[in-house]
């Protein structure tokens with residue numbers, strides 16, 4: 001006997017397919033919302049709502065990069081060690097290579113494309129302070145810094161370094177980042193900390 005894969009969420013009756021389950025809910029629980037197919041998630045990415053059916057092992061990185069064409073987040077280590085794949089989820093920086101897409105149902109995600117489209121001052125200050133050489137790590141740094149400034153609009157250098165501690169740069173651009181983040185903080189606060 002096979003285990004039924006589609007139990008009714010209202011009466012626990014088992015069904016062999018999502019279609020059969022839907023027909024049962026319509027017939028027997030007409031007032032209730034239809035259950036979603038397995039793996040269907042809805043999330044908001046850069047202000048737009050998306051629905052995708054994902055496998056249990058699909059990562060958030062695969063979803064945004066391969067399916068949505070948002071190629072700004074970079075795959076470097078694929079093991080949660082470098083921060084180059086960072087995106088913001090519900091206000092917190094997360095490693096998209098280590099986050100399962102199925103966990104993102106109902107979440108709000110912001111990628112480097114969204115940060116750039118919003119013309120966040122970090123984009124300008126990262127260029128001004130030459131925070132990149134090859135640039136592969138840069139989207140991860142910018143997104144992590146953006147999450148920091150959303151939470152802490154006037155961070156100290158130590159707080160900036162701590163926030164960016166999980167982002168690695170093989171080109172050694174580390175001294176530039178606090179300068180760019182501090183200046184972006186100043187620009188966001190109306191130029192109070194702006195440096196020439």
Ligand code: FES
Nearest residue numbers: 076078080083097
């Ligand atoms: S690619 Fe995700 S942490 Fe390195």
Ligand code: FES
Nearest residue numbers: 133135169170171
């Ligand atoms: S700029 Fe090359 S890895 Fe950071």
